[in-house]
Amino acid sequence: MPLIILAVGIAFLFVLLVKFKLNGFLSLMLTCLVVGVAEGLPIMKTISSIESGVGGTLGHLAIILGLGAMFGRLMADGGGAQRISMTLIEKFGRKNVTWAVALTGFIVGITLFWEVSFVVLIPIIFTIAATAEIPLLEVGIPMLAAISVTHCFLPPHPGPVAVAGIFKANIGLTLAYGIIIAIPALIVSGPLYYKLVKNNKSEIPKGLAIAKVFKEEELPGFGISVTTALIPVILIAGSLLIEFFVPKNSYAHTFLSFIGNTDMALLIAFFISLYTFGFRVGKKMPELMNSTVEAAKSIAMILLIIGGGGAFKQVIVDSGVGKYVATLVVGLPISPLVLAWVITALIRVTVGSATVALFMSAGILLPLLAQTGVSPELMVLAVGCGSMFCDPPTDASFWMVKEYFSLTFPQTLKIWCVQTSIISIMGLIGVMVLSLVV
Incomplete structure (x- = not known):
C-alpha cells in the first residue's frame, strides 16, 4: 500500500504540472500534503516534514x-x-x-x-x-x-x-x-x-x-x-x-x-x-x-522548486516508505552485490535522496557483508551505483536539471531519469565483471 500511495502521488504531481500547468513549487507543496496524509502522517507532522525538508x-x-x-x-x-x-x-x-x-x-x-x-x-x-x-x-x-x-x-x-x-x-x-x-x-x-x-x-x-x-x-x-x-x-x-x-x-x-x-x-x-x-x-x-x-x-524560482523537492523527499522519509521497501527485498536468493544494488535503488526511487539511500542500505547490508565475505570495495560501489538509479522528482538534482535546461516535466523524466538509470546499470555491470576477477 505505501508504494501504491507513492505512485499515485507522483502521478498527481505529473497531472498538476502537465495538465494544469501549475507552478512546480506549488505542485510539489500540494503533492507533499496529499502524500503525507495518505501515508499516515498526522497533518501537523506533514507540515513539519515539509518545513524541515x-x-x-x-x-x-x-x-x-x-x-x-x-x-x-x-x-x-x-x-x-x-x-x-x-x-x-x-x-x-x-x-x-x-x-x-x-x-x-x-x-x-x-x-x-x-x-x-x-x-x-x-x-x-x-x-x-x-x-x-x-x-x-x-x-x-x-x-x-x-x-x-x-x-x-x-x-x-x-x-x-x-x-x-x-x-x-x-x-x-x-x-x-x-x-x-x-x-x-x-x-x-x-x-x-x-x-x-x-x-x-x-x-x-x-x-x-x-x-x-x-x-x-x-x-x-x-x-x-x-x-x-x-x-x-x-x-x-x-x-x-x-x-x-x-x-x-x-x-x-x-x-x-x-x-x-x-x-x-x-x-x-x-x-x-x-x-x-x-x-x-x-x-x-x-x-x-x-x-x-x-x-x-x-x-529565485529554481531555489523554491528545489526546496519543494526536498520537502517531498522528507515526507517520504518520515512516513517510513524507505524502510518498508527494504524489508520487502532482504533475503532474496541473489548475489549480495546485486541485492545491495536492488535495495539501494528501490530506496533511492522511493525516498529521493541518494544520501539517505546510501546510509539506509549500508545499515541493512552490513550484517550481510560479514556473512558472505564479498569484497567490501565492490559492495561500496554496488551501493553507490544503486544510489544513482532513476533520479526521482523527490530529489533536488531532478529539479536543478529541469530548470537549468528549461525542460518540461515529461522531458526530465525521459532524459534525466533514463540517463541516471543508465549510469546505475552500467556501474552494476562493471561491479559484476570485476567480481569475477578480484
Missing part, C-alpha cells in the same frame, strides 16, 4: 547555488566562460566538443560535490552552446554524465567515503575499481546517450543566458580564465590532501580546512572573479553588483 535542502544548496550563479554570471559577463569554451572547441574541434566537455566534467567532478560541479560548469556549458550554436543538450548531457559518475563511484565524494567507512573498505582500492567502471559508464551515458535524445529541445533560461558575445580582443586570457574557474576545485582538493600531510590540530590544518569548505571556496572564487573578470578589465562595482543581483533573481 525545505530547510534541510536549501540549507545545503542555497549558498552553493546563490554564489555559483553570481560567480558564473561574472565569468560569463567578463568573457571568461567564452574564452574557455572557445579554447575547448578550437583544441578538440566541433565534432569532438562533447568528449571535451565529458573530460572536463570528469576532472572537475572528481573533487567537487555534484551541486558545486554543476554550478561551476553550467556557465561554460551555456557559453559553448550559445557561441558555437551547439544544441544545449549536446554539451549538457556529457557534463551531467561526468559529474554523476564521479559523484556515485569515486572517493573522495562523501557518499562512497562514508559507505567505505561503514563497510571497512580500502579507499584506494575503491577509487581504483571506481575509475575502471566509471569510464565506460561515462562514455555510454554521456556522448553516446545524447544521440538518443538529440531531438529534444532545450534552451538557456532567461536571466542566465549569455548577454554578450565578445570579440577576440575583448576576451581575457585562457590561463586567467581557467585558473579563476578552477579556484573552487583547487581549494576543495587542497582541503582533502591536507588530511595526509598536515597535523589535524595545527593552525595550518584549520585554515586550509576553512578555505576548502565548499561555501568558503565558492565565496573566495567569487571575490577573485570580481577582480579577474571585473576591476581588471575596467568594470566598476555598481556594474558588477548589478550582474550579481540579476543572477540571484534568475535562480
Whole structure:
C-alpha cells in the first residue's frame, strides 16, 4: 500500500504540472500534503516534514547555488566562460566538443560535490552552446554524465567515503575499481546517450543566458580564465590532501580546512572573479553588483522548486516508505552485490535522496557483508551505483536539471531519469565483471 500511495502521488504531481500547468513549487507543496496524509502522517507532522525538508535542502544548496550563479554570471559577463569554451572547441574541434566537455566534467567532478560541479560548469556549458550554436543538450548531457559518475563511484565524494567507512573498505582500492567502471559508464551515458535524445529541445533560461558575445580582443586570457574557474576545485582538493600531510590540530590544518569548505571556496572564487573578470578589465562595482543581483533573481524560482523537492523527499522519509521497501527485498536468493544494488535503488526511487539511500542500505547490508565475505570495495560501489538509479522528482538534482535546461516535466523524466538509470546499470555491470576477477 505505501508504494501504491507513492505512485499515485507522483502521478498527481505529473497531472498538476502537465495538465494544469501549475507552478512546480506549488505542485510539489500540494503533492507533499496529499502524500503525507495518505501515508499516515498526522497533518501537523506533514507540515513539519515539509518545513524541515525545505530547510534541510536549501540549507545545503542555497549558498552553493546563490554564489555559483553570481560567480558564473561574472565569468560569463567578463568573457571568461567564452574564452574557455572557445579554447575547448578550437583544441578538440566541433565534432569532438562533447568528449571535451565529458573530460572536463570528469576532472572537475572528481573533487567537487555534484551541486558545486554543476554550478561551476553550467556557465561554460551555456557559453559553448550559445557561441558555437551547439544544441544545449549536446554539451549538457556529457557534463551531467561526468559529474554523476564521479559523484556515485569515486572517493573522495562523501557518499562512497562514508559507505567505505561503514563497510571497512580500502579507499584506494575503491577509487581504483571506481575509475575502471566509471569510464565506460561515462562514455555510454554521456556522448553516446545524447544521440538518443538529440531531438529534444532545450534552451538557456532567461536571466542566465549569455548577454554578450565578445570579440577576440575583448576576451581575457585562457590561463586567467581557467585558473579563476578552477579556484573552487583547487581549494576543495587542497582541503582533502591536507588530511595526509598536515597535523589535524595545527593552525595550518584549520585554515586550509576553512578555505576548502565548499561555501568558503565558492565565496573566495567569487571575490577573485570580481577582480579577474571585473576591476581588471575596467568594470566598476555598481556594474558588477548589478550582474550579481540579476543572477540571484534568475535562480529565485529554481531555489523554491528545489526546496519543494526536498520537502517531498522528507515526507517520504518520515512516513517510513524507505524502510518498508527494504524489508520487502532482504533475503532474496541473489548475489549480495546485486541485492545491495536492488535495495539501494528501490530506496533511492522511493525516498529521493541518494544520501539517505546510501546510509539506509549500508545499515541493512552490513550484517550481510560479514556473512558472505564479498569484497567490501565492490559492495561500496554496488551501493553507490544503486544510489544513482532513476533520479526521482523527490530529489533536488531532478529539479536543478529541469530548470537549468528549461525542460518540461515529461522531458526530465525521459532524459534525466533514463540517463541516471543508465549510469546505475552500467556501474552494476562493471561491479559484476570485476567480481569475477578480484
